[in-house]
Amino acid sequence: MNNSCDKQVMLMGVEIVPLGDSAITISFGNKIDVKIHEQIHQFLHVFRNLNVTGVVECVPAYTTISIFYDPKKITYSQIEKIICSTFQDAQEVPEIESFVYQIPVYYGGETGPDLGFVADYNNMSEQEVINLHANKEYLIHMIGFVPGFPYLGGLTDKITAPRLERPRSKIPAGSVGIGGIQTGIYPREVPSGWRIIGITPLRLFDIENEKPSLLSAGDHVTFLPVDYEEFINIKKRAAAKKYEIMTYKKGGNGYD
Template identity: 45%
Template sequence: MSKSYSFFPLGDSAVLIQFEDIVSEKVHRLVTAMARRLEKNPFQGWIECIPSYTSLAVYYDYDKIGKPDGFDTVFAYVCSMLDERMEEEAGEKDITKYEVVDIPVCYGGDYGPDLDEVAQKNRLSPMDVIRIHSGQDYLIYAIGFAPGFPYVGGIPEQIATPRKQTPRLLIPAGSVGIAGTQTGIYPIETPGGWQIIGRTPLALFRPEAEPPTLLKSGQYIRFRPIQAEEYEQIREVGL
């Protein structure tokens, strides 16, 4: 039986497991399932896994593995360990719970300066954009760009909007944006070109906490519209 995945070296201390090239929830479940398997049953020298849309980067300590018996290279040994865990995973049923994180968002105004532009580009009212954007659960495919920034796919084509031609120099932490058919949340103040339609008072990046990021790949999020008063209340509590 042919494999539905491939291994590629990333330098001398990491392997990239490439699943299918199509971005979908089905493929990403394979990515997150393999990451969970390695976290529960790591091989000698394993350090961590970094999931993405259709691939999983597996990092290991080259020195801790040393010269493995029966293998010409460390890369071959690691690939063998990964093959074993892929076979184990294939025999299990997917019993992952549908974990949804509630993200309160104050849309429009100073919190979402691009809401009207997104509505106009899609021939909708601002309230329609809010209703559509907050009307479903979204899968977090990856964390990156900035600490705790969730790359979230699958927003409806009705509100899909291209990035700005000229990025802003500073976007406030918590800003919720749209770029094409993706949506995301800026965890820290940073430049960016996404269309900002709202802001959450939740802290996505908390350096003093363990883990330091609120969200992780494989979770789902649902945006919940709130008013400015509730935004300020939550922000003052410091969640």
């Protein structure tokens, strides 16, 4: 790393390191934090708009960005220099507009088998768990694990719960779970060690769509409790592509 870049990123608490021979990782810290999340997305907003020749993909995570590149088209030192120059411009980026997606959830029942455990573990009723989990905005820190899976930040510590000692071999697509201090939605049928408290009738990932993943890092999710009848109704409408998910701009006053 050149000296000027070294001083600049050190002042920001940022570390730039190679990842193999065709990628570079930028670390913004070591804890899940809203401020770090904002720094990551301000940087990505500027860097992606540069359309750097040779850059294959940018992958944001909780505290890092990994940039994959073609070493035949751009060298490590060249991309490092571009990264360093991007930091200054990124600091001048205003708050990036984001949207809140309202996800209907049927809590409990056969498709929410761990709701009772989470309630007992935290010495409260199942309805109290639902009230605390729903109707608040969760930041989508990143999409990962499987395509379309949102890692959500903002779960209250009042309803955290330990993972299962023995993960289930599979859970239904749409399952909503809690794992430690995190909550998320499973877009497809997969194994899981999280506590499953409900299910959404919406399809979070559809390869046939122009935008396969319904949700994106930087946006937000809020959960809307629905009863079983409404769950079935929405599921039928969503399958026929006749259900329009409610969204609104973060900080706005109404739905789009």
